[in-house]
Amino acid sequence: MILAHLYEAPDWKEYRMDTRDPHRQLEPAAQETERVEAALQALVTAGILPHTQYDHQRFLAHREAVAARFDIPWTAITPRMQRLLYGINAIRQPRTMVATGVFCGNTFIANAGAAVGPGACYQAERLIGVEIDLQEAQRAERNVRHLDPEGRAQIVAADGIPFLRQLDGRIDLLYLDANGRDGKGKSIYLDMLEAANPALADGALVLAHNSINSAASLADYLGAVRDPARFRQSVNVCIDGEGLEVSLFVPA
Numbered sequence: 001m002i003l004a005h006l007y008e009a010p011d012w013k014e015y016r017m018d019t020r021d022p023h024r025q026l027e028p029a030a031q032e033t034e035r036v037e038a039a040l041q042a043l044v045t046a047g048i049l050p051h052t053q054y055d056h057q058r059f060l061a062h063r064e065a066v067a068a069r070f071d072i073p074w075t076a077i078t079p080r081m082q083r084l085l086y087g088i089n090a091i092r093q094p095r096t097m098v099a100t101g102v103f104c105g106n107t108f109i110a111n112a113g114a115a116v117g118p119g120a121c122y123q124a125e126r127l128i129g130v131e132i133d134l135q136e137a138q139r140a141e142r143n144v145r146h147l148d149p150e151g152r153a154q155i156v157a158a159d160g161i162p163f164l165r166q167l168d169g170r171i172d173l174l175y176l177d178a179n180g181r182d183g184k185g186k187s188i189y190l191d192m193l194e195a196a197n198p199a200l201a202d203g204a205l206v207l208a209h210n211s212i213n214s215a216a217s218l219a220d221y222l223g224a225v226r227d228p229a230r231f232r233q234s235v236n237v238c239i240d241g242e243g244l245e246v247s248l249f250v251p252a
């Protein structure tokens with residue numbers, strides 16, 4: 001049996017951003033909040049999150065700081081997705097969060113912003129962003145340092161697969177967004193999941209960006225996280241054209 005839970009916002013097919021103008025508001029604020037609240041509620045119903053409450057003012061402070069201080073050449077993280085990632089982290093409060101394929105750091109801070117900067121609502125032990133492209137890793141480092149001058153969040157210039165394989169300690173939340181080279185594309189997510197597997201804590205969340213627009217190349221990954229022998233629950237959250245697969249890990 002395959003777990004195939006789906007949450008679809010009524011308008012996800014029409015909700016589109018300009019990837020070079022990521023801070024532009026795409027809808028009334030109340031509608032964005034409501035769409036994300038409904039997605040969080042679907043995760044509660046699936047038993048993935050305990051509740052839907054997060055501090056909306058802190059989130060807006062986080063968003064404002066990213067818009068003011070980050071150098072973002074482009075991003076496919078929509079305002080809804082930014083809020084959803086922040087909300088999941090603020091609610092779950094992972095001690096250790098690892099994100100791979102963080103590019104300029106925007107995806108990383110959408111997760112880590114619940115623990116550092118003006119949106120911080122808890123203290124994490126480790127927040128690590130991994131990026132294989134040295135120049136982008138350096139840009140991510142500069143960006144993240146604006147919000148986290150104390151250096152609590154860490155950007156590592158490395159290949160995420162050996163990095164995850166050798167990671168010492170447990171992971172409470174793993175965010176996947178790498179786009180593999182040499183035709184590998186998003187199918188690299190499964191390699192990353194296998195590399196991280198020994199470190200994933202019981203009840204860890206695994207978040208995979210592009211569950212909709214890259215569903216074909218993610219077929220093997222989606223098969224793994226929707227296999228009830230490996231994951232307790234998995235929900236494909238369709239709030240925009242990219243999507244986010246949210247999966248709850250249970251060790252075999």
Ligand SMILES: C[S@@+](CC[C@H](N)C(=O)[O-])C[C@H]1O[C@@H](n2cnc3c(N)ncnc32)[C@H](O)[C@@H]1O
Nearest residue numbers: 075076077101103131132133159160178179180
């Ligand atoms: C397309 S970008 C992600 C962008 C993000 N979705 C956004 O909208 O801002 C994917 C990133 O994964 C990185 N990447 C590819 N393979 C990787 C690997 N093995 N380890 C770490 N990062 C990797 C690429 O260099 C690239 O910066």
